[in-house]
Amino acid sequence: MIELRNVSKTVTSGSESLTILHPLDLTIAKGQFAAILGPSGSGKSTLLGLIAGLDSPSAGDVVLDGTVVTRLGEDALAAFRGRTIGFVFQSFHLIPSATALENVRIPMEILGRRDARRRAEALLESVGLDKRGHHYPKQLSGGEQQRVAIARAFANEPAILLADEPTGNLDQANGERIFELLLRLNRDTGTTLVMVTHNEELARAADREVVLRDGRVVRDTVHVARDATPHPNGPTPPPMARAIG
Ligand code: ADP
Ligand code: MG
Numbered sequence: 001m002i003e004l005r006n007v008s009k010t011v012t013s014g015s016e017s018l019t020i021l022h023p024l025d026l027t028i029a030k031g032q033f034a035a036i037l038g039p040s041g042s043g044k045s046t047l048l049g050l051i052a053g054l055d056s057p058s059a060g061d062v063v064l065d066g067t068v069v070t071r072l073g074e075d076a077l078a079a080f081r082g083r084t085i086g087f088v089f090q091s092f093h094l095i096p097s098a099t100a101l102e103n104v105r106i107p108m109e110i111l112g113r114r115d116a117r118r119r120a121e122a123l124l125e126s127v128g129l130d131k132r133g134h135h136y137p138k139q140l141s142g143g144e145q146q147r148v149a150i151a152r153a154f155a156n157e158p159a160i161l162l163a164d165e166p167t168g169n170l171d172q173a174n175g176e177r178i179f180e181l182l183l184r185l186n187r188d189t190g191t192t193l194v195m196v197t198h199n200e201e202l203a204r205a206a207d208r209e210v211v212l213r214d215g216r217v218v219r220d221t222v223h224v225a226r227d228a229t230p231h232p233n234g235p236t237p238p239p240m241a242r243a244i245g
Pocket of ligand 2: 044046047
């Protein structure tokens with residue numbers, strides 16, 4: 001579970017002070033898929049960075065699965081992040097000098113997992129790239145690179161997966177494939193998924209839509225629980241969920 005308690009972010013440059021995120025309370029339940037929407041500059045990446053512990057808030061606490069990450073020291077935070085959080089970036093961020101397989105193995109080797117190689121192969125297979133393990137990022141298309149990045153993000157079975165516009169650098173067809181892959185992994189693994197997206201149509205398949213504007217939550221919509229037993233006359237799931245499910 002992700003819990004933001006009165007979290008805010010203000011930056012100062014010279015005598016100017018700018019509030020990027022106004023004090024915010026936000027709870028995202030375990031296993032939930034929350035889509036974060038909002039115009040450019042509204043604070044979406046800042047919010048994700050604060051949840052990931054890549055950035056620290058000016059005030060407030062971030063609590064992940066009961067751990068107050070804002071009170072952890074640098075080393076403890078890095079270790080916690082490695083175990084608990086997977087991150088997918090818009091621009092893939094693969095290591096260019098490492099093959100696809102090595103990119104997926106590295107986070108597991110950092111934690112000393114003995115099954116790193118076997119698991120890396122299985123992860124690449126789960127994203128449909130078992131034949132591309134020995135290829136370097138530049139030999140892969142954007143969509144393929146993002147699939148490697150997703151396999152890497154899931155390497156250590158993170159409780160939380162954060163994705164910042166993961167389809168932003170992809171064409172529509174590849175963007176939809178990546179989205180469907182994330183949705184499937186969220187369902188299959190029970191990982192909590194927080195995804196920033198500009199695509200309102202895709203976001204409708206999420207459990208929840210949180211809309212930011214000027215550093216404030218202006219809308220927070222929870223959709224009908226996906227896994228609730230459907231009533232014969234009850235609401236139908238959103239079209240995207242139906243198409244994938
Ligand atoms: P989004 O991801 O929604 O486009 P960001 O979270 O990247 O928005 O940024 C929100 C606002 O905060 C933007 O106006 C951005 O320029 C500003 N901003 C982000 N980080 C910093 C920083 N370290 N210093 C100054 N301004 C920043
Ligand atoms: Mg951003």
